[in-house]
Amino acid sequence: MNEPHYILRIDIIEGQKLAAKDRNGFSDPYITINIGDETFNTQVIDKNLNPVWNASFDHKLDPQNPHNEIQFICWDKDIFGHDYMGEVTVNLFNFWEGNDIGYFNESNKPQWYPLISARKGEEVSGQILLKIGLIDNENKFLDEREWYTIWRQMNKLNIKEEEDTTNIVNDTNDANNYNDDNVVRHRKKTFSMSKLNEVIGVIFLEIVKATDLPPEKDVTKLGFDMDPFVVVSFSKKTFRTQVINHDLNPVWNEKLHFPILKSEEKYSIKLSVYDWDKFTDNDLVASQYFSIKPLIDKAEQKYEHKYKLLDVDDEMVEEVLNLNVHSKRKEHKSKLVIKIKFVPYEQLRTQFWMALAKIYDSDENGVMNFVEIETMLNSIGSSLTVETISTFFTRFGKNPHKDDLEFEELVQCLEKRLGENKIHRSADLDGEEADDEHLIYLKECPICRGPNLSQLSETDIVTHVAICASNDLGKVSNFITGDFVTESQAQRKWVTKVISKVGFGGYKIGGNNANIIVQDRLTGHLIEEKMAAYVRLGIRLLYRGKGANVDSKTTKNLLQNLSVKQGKKFDKPSSAADIVPFIKFHNLDKDEILDPLDSFKNFNEFFYRKLKPEARLCDSPQDPHILVSPADCRMMAFPTIDSATQLWIKGQNFSVARLLGNEEFARDFEGGALGIFRLAPQDYHRYHFPVEGELSEPFKIDGAYYTVNPMAIRSELDVYGENKRVVSFINSPQFGKVAYICIGAMMVGSIVHTSTPHTYIRRLDEHGYFAFGGSTVVLLFQKGRMLWDEDILANANTCLETLVRVGMHVGKSTVHHQ
Structure with missing residues (x-):
């Protein structure tokens, strides 16, 4: 199979308010573009501080090793050389987080980038307008999700958190002069977990109790009894509580948690109450659905306790669900009481760092010195150098040998470090990875000492530690595990x-x-x-x-x-007797069928039945x-x-x-x-x-x-x-x-x-x-x-x-x- 042929198209459109480098008060600007081993140059625009180049260059991407940075350097052309006018470096990982990356997609619009100076004593000014996008010559109309998937496959990305971009148009009068509707400002990026197949957060759910369940006939069929348990199903995850014997108002107080993918945010949790029978099939007693979308929307609007270590039970909302009763005893008003909350991934990650800081704050004074931070990082398999850890302090104007960091300051540094990892890779079994420094590698939980974390994804490690960090560590043993595949299997x-x-x-x-x-x-x-x-x-x-x-x-x-x-x-008239049992066995919707059931002369006529047009x-x-x-x-x-x-x-x-x-x-x-x-x-x-x-x-x-x-x-x-x-x-x-x-x-x-x-x-x-x-x-x-x-x-x-x-x-x- 041939390798895909992807093109990175780079448009250098124009510049605004560039620096004057010549005695006549003008410059003769042109742009040099460097990507990998390739270099492109625009034409020179004579005597102009607001040049229009309208130049376009194509760079063929290597799918196995794509380049991730583009450097743009602005020069003033002179007879015997050139003068430096500033530069822009575009990091493609940061650029494409949250942007439409297909060149032909309508939402991929040109962006302004301010020129900065990387040379001492060189004064620069102005900005340049660029458009960058990917092209597949065999398929020019891929959408945002498809391009993002291709980019992730090229770079073998898993979970990626982006740091704030450095090339941000400042809120100045100059920047505000450019208000073209066709231009998108180069906006500040934040940590994001919003892609379709990535985790956006975790649901914490407690099955509290049920009330007024309808009694079911016991094995003798002479009396009534109820041994209820609950099956919880969501997407590809299924859980089951313990069985409560002989109780129409059972109390479970059992907890579970599971990650939510972007593609799953519109799904509902199905909660089914079954009656356990020792010798016969378990009976479905009642069920109800619970939509998680309102929880997600509400959680995204508030971060009231971002830097406070929360207990698992904090901010859980109690919900009383009116159950749909499936037994014949419809007079019962059965209810299921649950507690539930959604924690966004960003908040959960913060809890991860806060939990670690709390464990390694040896004198419990709420701040961390250099030794405490170094010890904490060693516990998670970090290989950050002394020099790197020292930058955590100098970032806030502090001395690493004398001062302490607040928990909030430490979390900001760790998050920044995650953002700097362009391609975050787990370490190998020896704690080593391709980069010289890595931030995290866990073989066991630093709180509960649970083993085999090295076999988990980064998301699962964060989830595990955040749960372990609750005030009562004994609660961890009460969490239900999802050993079942489907609801049908869980109730067996x-x-x-x-x-x-x-x-x-x-x-x-x-x-x-x-x-x-x-x-x-x-x-x-x-x-x-x-x-x-x-x-x-x-x-x-x-x-x-x-x-x-x-x-x-x-x-x-x-x-x-x-x-x-x-x-x-099934062509025989006698086969019509099989229609109703077939409908019951497969739980088919009779209301969708176009013709009345008694109109089918045999089973085959029913089998290739027509449906109502609106069905x-x-x-x-x-x-x-x-x-x-x-x-x-x-x-x-x-x-x-x-x-x-x-x-x-x-x-x-x-x-x-x-x-x-x-x-x-x-x-x-x-x-x-x-x-x-x-x-x-x-x-x-x-x-x-x-x-x-x-x-x-x-x-x-x-x-x-x-x-x-x-x-x-x-x-x-x-x-x-x-x-x-x-x-x-x-x-x-x-x-x-x-x-x-x-x-x-x-x-x-x-x-x-x-x-x-x-x-x-x-x-x-x-x-x-x-x-x-x-x-x-x-x-x-x-x-x-x-x-x-x-x-x-x-x-x-x-x-x-x-x-x-x-x-x-x-x-x-x-x-x-x-």
């Missing part, structure tokens, strides 16, 4: 433990097992896909059992006969450059076909040519993107068009009836190239040529197209339906014609499917929006 008992030991049935996000875990894109919750027990066992034995030979002729005939037989069974709407209905999901499905997306085969499609013989049944067709999609949209039996089974364009004549490819379960896709069998399928092409003005492949699967009787070939189709127009069973739609795109949404790509990189609905925004065209 010993069966889960047995399964995890047997293999293939164990729970792990992205794991290759028959217990399929997906993330609901609407709520962020992890969901275990429901399937009958015999189906799960059959998949496990078929694809992962010892000596399994799934591509044998016998296996193919068996699966084909099963699928045909099942299809005929599935198209995102961005006026913008055909937006790619939408073609189905209610579990989705995987990959920027290239190669990445799909590395992470997900493990079939030894898989190829695009085999998938399409034609080598010539396959050439159109070399290096292109691939999307997989897997429909489970409980999904709405009509599929739609994700783009607009001219529809081709479809063609069928006969094949087998293997399941499209992830375990099968990640086996050695080429499921997509073996199964029965129908291929169509769409010639889209926005997306180019798109291949639309409908793939049948185990228990799928037929693939029926309802669309009309050789017509111009629109997004969300119906393309067809699958009869009973699992099935898949695969989309292929030509190289450079589209981009998947970042959250879906992030899940795919961890082999986690994303649950999406028909019409949901999943990508976009790289063709410019007219």
Whole structure:
């Protein structure tokens, strides 16, 4: 695969109020630009203190080793040399924190930079107007998030805190003279953790108690009892409290905490109360959702106690939640009492430093001398030199040998040091890293002495120490740990433990097992896909059992006969009796269904049912450059076909040519993107068009009836190239040529197209339906014609499917929006 070709474009537009270096009261200014080993020069503008250059230079970036600084030096051209007029150094890390970095993006506007003097005795004045941005010649319309991700990948960044920039337009009369609406002032930056996949803070939650829970029938079914526990689910994190025996008003007082990503701030916490049963399934008693967005907004507006070491319980807000009761005893007004707060990452980091300072303030006088600071830094594996630590004191005009630092002053210095680390890397096992000096490396917690911190991320280390710093260290042992993957798993008992030991049935996000875990894109919750027990066992034995030979002729005939037989069974009128149990088992929304349930003559008619028009709407209905999901499905997306085969499609013989049944067709999609949209039996089974364009004549490819379960896709069998399928092409003005492949699967009787070939189709127009069973739609795109949404790509990189609905925004065209 070729390395990406990225260009850094630098525009030197004009200067204002430059210094006069010649006797005539003028200068002949030009700019020299230095980046890496390259040097560029603008033209000389004669006799002008307000020159207009309008010069542009392109620097080819090395993705493996991009340069991070650009130096601009202004000169006055003379006959026998030149005079120094000042300079500007732009640090690209600081520049792009919080800015739109794509050159063609509308929000990337020119910025004024004041010239400064790096030479003694040289008087300089004025400022220069610059525009800097990245360009991908093959895709000129990447958005801010996509460019920022590319920049982070180039520089292998994890969590990055920026220090205040030095080149700030001063609040002077000169600076205020420039008020062009097309110019953005070079603003002061602050520490930021606002990017999509970075931690913005931590939720602290206490499950206090529940009141007036409805009694459930006991195991004898003759009396009533309640042994409640709570399952807390948020995004990919799930927790469970202890069981309180025989209590309708249980008190837990159990605490938990979890980090919040930028992409998760609009999600809600799900709290579910279950009744524990020793011999039967646990019963869902009641549940409620709690939105965290108001907490985040409120926390961002105040930092009342920034430099005060807070207890975990400080500023916790008590909330009384009215529970939705799921039992038949609706007369009970069940409530769940919780305490909750959100702590922004910046505040949590401050607590980290304050906790350390408190531990190493040996005489407890609230200030730190040099020895105390050096001892504290040694405890966290720091290799800062004596000279560096001394600058902490001199920054505030203090003598490192005689004076003390206030806690607040120390925190400011440590934060500044973090900001100076352009690429913050963890140290290795010996506490060493590539830089000569590093600030932090912890093998154990300096407060509770808990081991294995070296295996945690920086965020988790900060969280751990901040919690340990609470006034009562014994509280740490009361924190619930998130050992569960989904709510479904958390409410189970010993069966889960047995399964995890047997293999293939164990729970792990992205794991290759028959217990399929997906993330609901609407709520962020992890969901275990429901399937009958015999189906799960059959998949496990078929694809992962010892000596399994799934591509044998016998296996193919068996699966084909099963699928045909099942299809005929669900065509019989008697199969209509299975509709209501199916709806109940999968908890389907009956209100979405277009036709009454009693109108379906058999189960298959219900299976490929139509929905009410308002049940599935198209995102961005006026913008055909937006790619939408073609189905209610579990989705995987990959920027290239190669990445799909590395992470997900493990079939030894898989190829695009085999998938399409034609080598010539396959050439159109070399290096292109691939999307997989897997429909489970409980999904709405009509599929739609994700783009607009001219529809081709479809063609069928006969094949087998293997399941499209992830375990099968990640086996050695080429499921997509073996199964029965129908291929169509769409010639889209926005997306180019798109291949639309409908793939049948185990228990799928037929693939029926309802669309009309050789017509111009629109997004969300119906393309067809699958009869009973699992099935898949695969989309292929030509190289450079589209981009998947970042959250879906992030899940795919961890082999986690994303649950999406028909019409949901999943990508976009790289063709410019007219």
